[in-house]
Amino acid sequence: MTALYPASNHLPGSALPFFTPHAISVSLPTWADNVGYEEGEKRIFDVMVSGYPRFFIHSSIGKLARICEQKFGAPNEQCLLYPSKKIADRCRSFILDRASLASTPTHARLVQYHICPEDAPLPSSQPTVELHIVLFPTDAWPIAKQFWQHTGLGISSRLADYCLSLLSPESPNSPVLSPTSTRAPFKALNKHYSVKRAPQSPSFGSALPPSLNPQDVLSKDQSTYLEERYGRNLPVSAGSYAKRAMRRRIAGVLVRDNWEDCPQGPCAGAHDVEVGPSHRGVRDVTEDDVYLFSTGMSAIWNSHQLVLGARSPAKSVCFGFPYTDTLKVLQKWGPGCHFFGHGFDSDIDTLETMIKQELSANPSALPIAALFVELPSNPLLRSANISLLRALADKYDFLIVIDETIGNLVNVDVLQHADIVVSSLSKIFSGDANAMGGRWVSYHPRNLDLMLATLSLILNPQGRHYATLKAYMSANYEDTYFDEDAVFMERNSRNFIQRIHIINENALAVCEYLRSRSVSGGTSIPSPAIKEVFYPKYITPETYLSFKLPEGGFGGLFSLTFTSFAASKAFFDNMPFQKGPSLGTNFTLACPYTVLAHYLELEWAAEYGVEEGLVRISVGMEKREGLLEGFKVALRAAEAAM
Structure with missing residues (x-):
C-alpha cells in the first residue's frame, strides 16, 4: 500500500473505500467540502453515493423504502425499515413520545412485510425476510431519523439488497418507482451532522459523481469479486459459524485461529474447535x-x-x-x-x-x-x-x-x-x-x-x-x-491482531514526528503550526499505561489542534490521504472532527477542549516512509499558512 493518493482520486461524495457498494465512509477531501456537507450545499449532496450508514441512507435501503411507501403508505407518509417487530415498536414509541414532548403530537403505524421469492410456494428453499416498516407523517421525519441515527438498529444495506433480490421488478405486484423523490436527504435532518437549510437534491444520494469516468464504475460481478477476495468468504448460509467465530475471537478463548488451515471455512467457527481459558484478563469469559x-x-x-x-x-x-x-x-x-x-x-x-x-x-x-x-x-x-x-x-x-x-x-x-x-x-x-x-x-x-x-x-x-x-x-x-x-x-477480522500491531507502530512514528514540531512538544521552530498532539502516549499517559497490555500499543487514532484556524485548514486540505468520517480503517483516514460531529454546537464542544479546528486522524497500514512524507507535505502547508 502507498501513503499518497493522487489529487484526482479526491472526489467529494465518492465511496470510501472506492468502488465498494457497502462502503461506510464518504470522501470529503477539503475543509470547504466538510462545511458544505454540514450546510447542505447542492454541489456536495448531488454527488454523494455513500456515507456513514447511520447518517446516510444507502441507495438500496432508499429504494426498498420507496417500494414500501408505495405499497403500504398513505399520501404524505414516509417510512423507516427495521429487522424485527420489537425494534419497530421501539421506534414507534420513540416517535410518539418525542413528538408529545415537543408539543407536536403525531401518529405512527407498523406494517409487517413478509418478503419471499416471486412465484415461489411456501415453504421455499430460499430464505425469506420479515421486514418491519414504521410509517409516519412526513413532518415527523426529523424525530424518526433520530431513532435510526442514535440506535443504529435499522436494516443494513446488504439486507436491503437481499430484499430487493426477492422482489422481482417484472412482478405485476411490484410498484413502479419514480426516478426522483421529494424527500429531503437523511443527512440533512441530523442534529449533530445537520444543516442550516434543507437542500433540494435526490432523496437518498443515489447519483454518481460526474467526475467519475463510466469505465471506472464497477459492475455488480466485479464489485462482488473485489469484496469477496477470491472466495475467502464463507457462504452466506454459514452466518451462524461466522458469528460463533467472532464471539470466540472477541472472548479470547481460541487456542488456535489460523483460517488458512481450513479452506472450507474458519476453524474459529467449528463446533469441535479447541478453546481454552480467555486471555482477555478474565479467564472465566466464554463465547456465551x-x-x-x-x-x-x-x-x-x-x-x-x-x-x-x-x-x-x-x-x-x-x-x-x-x-x-x-x-x-x-x-x-x-x-x-x-x-x-x-x-x-x-x-x-x-x-x-x-x-x-x-x-x-x-x-x-x-x-x-x-x-x-x-x-x-x-x-x-x-x-x-x-x-x-x-x-x-x-x-x-x-x-x-x-x-x-x-x-x-x-x-x-x-x-x-x-x-x-x-x-x-x-x-x-x-x-x-x-x-x-x-x-x-x-x-x-x-x-x-x-x-x-x-x-x-x-x-x-x-x-x-x-x-x-x-x-x-x-x-x-x-x-x-x-x-x-x-x-x-x-x-x-481474521487478521485484526496483526493489523493492529502494524497500525500501532505507524501511528507512533507519525505522532513522534508531529509532536517534535508542536508547541506541546517544546519545538524550537519560530512559528509552530501544531499546538497539541492528542495521543494516549502524551495525554494522561500514566493512566493509559496502567491499562495497556504488555504487547499492546497506543492505538492508531490521534487528533491535532493548531495555533491558527488557517493552519488547521491548510494542514487538512494538503494531507495526501483519504478524508471522510469513521476510523479504524486499514488506510489512513482523516476528518475535521468537530465540524462533522458538533457543527451546531461548536462553542459547547470548545468548553471541553474540542476546538473547532481540531483534525482527527486514523492511521492505516501504508508504508511508514510514505506516511511520514505525506504528513510532512501537510505540515509544510500549515506552517506556510501561519
Whole structure:
C-alpha cells in the first residue's frame, strides 16, 4: 500500500473505500467540502453515493423504502425499515413520545412485510425476510431519523439488497418507482451532522459523481469479486459459524485461529474447535458472554436498555467527552444523565459528592444506575481513571460500561474493571470499512451475585440469580445481525491482531514526528503550526499505561489542534490521504472532527477542549516512509499558512 493518493482520486461524495457498494465512509477531501456537507450545499449532496450508514441512507435501503411507501403508505407518509417487530415498536414509541414532548403530537403505524421469492410456494428453499416498516407523517421525519441515527438498529444495506433480490421488478405486484423523490436527504435532518437549510437534491444520494469516468464504475460481478477476495468468504448460509467465530475471537478463548488451515471455512467457527481459558484478563469469559449487534451504536443503546431494565430508575453518568451519539442515547432514553465532560480525576471527587447528596436526600434510592466511559476517549484520547471509578462503583452500587473501541482489545485490558464492555466492530476489528457490527462483553469478577442480579448477561450457573438472568436474556436478546454482514465481518477480522500491531507502530512514528514540531512538544521552530498532539502516549499517559497490555500499543487514532484556524485548514486540505468520517480503517483516514460531529454546537464542544479546528486522524497500514512524507507535505502547508 502507498501513503499518497493522487489529487484526482479526491472526489467529494465518492465511496470510501472506492468502488465498494457497502462502503461506510464518504470522501470529503477539503475543509470547504466538510462545511458544505454540514450546510447542505447542492454541489456536495448531488454527488454523494455513500456515507456513514447511520447518517446516510444507502441507495438500496432508499429504494426498498420507496417500494414500501408505495405499497403500504398513505399520501404524505414516509417510512423507516427495521429487522424485527420489537425494534419497530421501539421506534414507534420513540416517535410518539418525542413528538408529545415537543408539543407536536403525531401518529405512527407498523406494517409487517413478509418478503419471499416471486412465484415461489411456501415453504421455499430460499430464505425469506420479515421486514418491519414504521410509517409516519412526513413532518415527523426529523424525530424518526433520530431513532435510526442514535440506535443504529435499522436494516443494513446488504439486507436491503437481499430484499430487493426477492422482489422481482417484472412482478405485476411490484410498484413502479419514480426516478426522483421529494424527500429531503437523511443527512440533512441530523442534529449533530445537520444543516442550516434543507437542500433540494435526490432523496437518498443515489447519483454518481460526474467526475467519475463510466469505465471506472464497477459492475455488480466485479464489485462482488473485489469484496469477496477470491472466495475467502464463507457462504452466506454459514452466518451462524461466522458469528460463533467472532464471539470466540472477541472472548479470547481460541487456542488456535489460523483460517488458512481450513479452506472450507474458519476453524474459529467449528463446533469441535479447541478453546481454552480467555486471555482477555478474565479467564472465566466464554463465547456465551459475547453478544453481537448490527452496529456499534446498537450495542451501546442495548447496553443502556439493559441498565434501564435491570436497575431501579435512576440517571446514568457520562464520564468524559464521548462520541456524540453515546451522550444522546443517555439523554433521550430513561431518566437522563449527568455529564462530566472533562473526565478528570477531580471529576471523580465531584461525582462522589453528588452521589452523597443524592443519598442524603433519599437514602433508599439508587443514586445512579450506571457510568458510561470511553477508554481512551474520542477525539481527545484521554484515559479516565477506571480503577478509581471501579472502586466508586463498588461502594455505591452502580454499573460501569466501558467503550473500548479506540483502545481495542489488543492494546488495553479493561474487561476486569467493567460490568459491560462495548465496542464497534466496524472499526479496526473490520478494517475494510465495508461492514457494520458491534458487540458487548459482560463480566465483572467481583461480587458475582450482585452483578448477576443487575446485569443479566453473565450466565453463571453457580450464581443465585442464574434463573432470573437466563429468563431475562431469553426474553430480551434478539440476534438481528444479518448473516451476510456477519460473514464479511468475520472474514475481515481474521487478521485484526496483526493489523493492529502494524497500525500501532505507524501511528507512533507519525505522532513522534508531529509532536517534535508542536508547541506541546517544546519545538524550537519560530512559528509552530501544531499546538497539541492528542495521543494516549502524551495525554494522561500514566493512566493509559496502567491499562495497556504488555504487547499492546497506543492505538492508531490521534487528533491535532493548531495555533491558527488557517493552519488547521491548510494542514487538512494538503494531507495526501483519504478524508471522510469513521476510523479504524486499514488506510489512513482523516476528518475535521468537530465540524462533522458538533457543527451546531461548536462553542459547547470548545468548553471541553474540542476546538473547532481540531483534525482527527486514523492511521492505516501504508508504508511508514510514505506516511511520514505525506504528513510532512501537510505540515509544510500549515506552517506556510501561519
